[in-house]
Amino acid sequence: MKLYFCSECGAYDFGNADLCLECQAPIPKDSWADVSDEDVTQLDYIEDFDPIEGLPTWEYEVIKLMGHANDQGPNDDDILEQTRIYNEHMLNRMGDKGWELVNIVPMGDKDGPRYGVFKRAWLDEFEE
Ligand SMILES: [Zn+2]
Structure with a gap:
């Protein structure tokens, strides 16, 4: 459903x-x-x-990472480098906004795209 x-x-x-x-x-x-x-x-x-007072609550994001070795020729260094630069940029942007990468996982197909799992803490949940 x-x-x-x-x-x-x-x-x-x-x-x-x-x-x-x-x-x-x-x-x-x-x-x-x-x-x-x-x-x-x-x-x-x-x-x-229920959330517990005084403890942080966590927010999560799941974001697709670019590229996968199987999509590309094994020796295509340019594409691999562009993929690296994109992912590094994306990870740094997430870090700037308070998100910590906690895991990288495939969804379903283990040879499919990888997803970054990010978390950040909320400490002011009970002050609103
Ligand atoms: Zn809503």
């Missing part, structure tokens, strides 16, 4: 609403995922956890 995610507050909904029911932010048209009943059960389970 299709689940739509709000990029502002993290709420999710089954309907294709233009605005988030929780925070009224516009929901991007491509911000959805096809999920199973098991996935929804897991999300509901997480929803029941």
Whole structure:
């Protein structure tokens, strides 16, 4: 089933609403995922956890990294160098904005593109 995610507050909904029911932010048209009943059960389970006062909360981003060795000729140094420069730039931009790279993972196909998993801490959750 299709689940739509709000990029502002993290709420999710089954309907294709233009605005988030929780925070009224516009929901991007491509911000959805096809999920199973098991996935929804897991999300509901997480929803029941409360944050703990005094501890940071974490925000995560998953961003596709450019390039993969199998896409290119094995000796194409120019393309490999451009890929390196792009990824280095992207990682540094994320670092500038407070995001720490915590993992690099494939999604599904282990030979497919790699995704960087970034996190950053929120310490002021309870001062709003
Ligand atoms: Zn929202």
